[in-house]
Amino acid sequence: MKRRLFITLLLAAVISCTGYGKDIVGQSDVLPSASTAKITSGTAKVQSETTSTTKAAASATTSAANIETTATTTAETPTQAPTAAQSNEAAPAGGGAAAQQPAQQQEQPQQSAPAPSYTPSNTTAPSPNDSNYGAAPTVYNYDGMTYIQGVLIANKSYSLPAGFAPGLDQTCLNQFYKLQNAASQQGLNIWLSSGYRSYDYQAQIYNNYVARDGQAAADTYSARPGYSEHQTGLAIDVNQIDDSFIGTPEAVWLENHCHEYGFILRYPQGKQDITGYKYESWHIRYVGTDMSYAIHNSGLTLEEYFGIDSYYH
Numbered sequence: 001m002k003r004r005l006f007i008t009l010l011l012a013a014v015i016s017c018t019g020y021g022k023d024i025v026g027q028s029d030v031l032p033s034a035s036t037a038k039i040t041s042g043t044a045k046v047q048s049e050t051t052s053t054t055k056a057a058a059s060a061t062t063s064a065a066n067i068e069t070t071a072t073t074t075a076e077t078p079t080q081a082p083t084a085a086q087s088n089e090a091a092p093a094g095g096g097a098a099a100q101q102p103a104q105q106q107e108q109p110q111q112s113a114p115a116p117s118y119t120p121s122n123t124t125a126p127s128p129n130d131s132n133y134g135a136a137p138t139v140y141n142y143d144g145m146t147y148i149q150g151v152l153i154a155n156k157s158y159s160l161p162a163g164f165a166p167g168l169d170q171t172c173l174n175q176f177y178k179l180q181n182a183a184s185q186q187g188l189n190i191w192l193s194s195g196y197r198s199y200d201y202q203a204q205i206y207n208n209y210v211a212r213d214g215q216a217a218a219d220t221y222s223a224r225p226g227y228s229e230h231q232t233g234l235a236i237d238v239n240q241i242d243d244s245f246i247g248t249p250e251a252v253w254l255e256n257h258c259h260e261y262g263f264i265l266r267y268p269q270g271k272q273d274i275t276g277y278k279y280e281s282w283h284i285r286y287v288g289t290d291m292s293y294a295i296h297n298s299g300l301t302l303e304e305y306f307g308i309d310s311y312y313h
């Protein structure tokens with residue numbers, strides 16, 4: 001009995017040992033190559049996905065920045081109903097990017113790279129042609145500036161930081177050239193007299209006017225530094241920058257057609273109490289064609305259209 005049991009056990013041990021050995025050999029033969037293949041294909045996949053992941057991360061970061069700003073704005077101005085409404089509008093874009101990312105992370109959980117750090121820039125103003133432009137909340141602050149429906153506001157109530165120096169916006173300039181060409185086809189001569197003006201340059205201009213006419217008078221036609229629309233890089237003065245331009249064929253054409261190129265006549269006649277400035281037939285502001293048509297067709301000033309004021313607080 002004992003002997004049979006021993007043999008049986010020995011046999012079982014040998015079989016089990018051989019089987020085990022086979023398994024080990026099998027595993028050591030197969031596993032490394034299989035896992036190598038897996039890793040290789042995984043790496044290829046990772047590489048091919050890195051670009052889209054980075055894009056998604058960047059877009060998510062931007063959305064996050066927007067949402068964060070919205071939250072800040074909401075916190076600062078809890079009575080702003082449009083802000084709350086707009087954050088709903090912004091949600092699909094942010095939500096889309098967010099929904100996309102977890103799916104990718106599930107495929108490559110080890111690829112949850114840290115989101116690139118967001119560095120706000122105060123040298124580049126978002127323009128109506130930026131891809132993120134449409135998702136902008138109704139009212140939000142960005143680097144100390146105020147945007148309403150994507151339009152950077154600069155008037156007596158809404159200032160710009162001294163360091164904000166974007167230069168003349170290229171889209172604005174290109175659109176001005178189109179406007180200029182269209183006018184010239186009507187035999188009209190419209191030229192750019194003053195475009196972008198830095199904070200310091202505006203300070204010089206304003207101080208000269210104050211010295212000449214006194215501050216009260218200067219404030220009716222010249223902006224204090226940090227309050228000039230010319231510092232946005234989105235405003236242009238054409239031709240003679242004085243009342244002699246009023247009523248010229250160029251001025252009449254400009255008033256009736258500048259919106260076709262994305263501009264609005266910023267300081268119309270009889271609106272001084274609203275815009276804060278006397279009639280300036282020569283000053284146009286680029287807002288993009290969606291907005292310029294809407295504002296032009298409304299017959300309102302920018303202030304009235306957005307429901308904001310313009311006076312030094």
Ligand SMILES: [Zn+2]
Nearest residue numbers: 235236237283
């Ligand atoms: Zn101007």
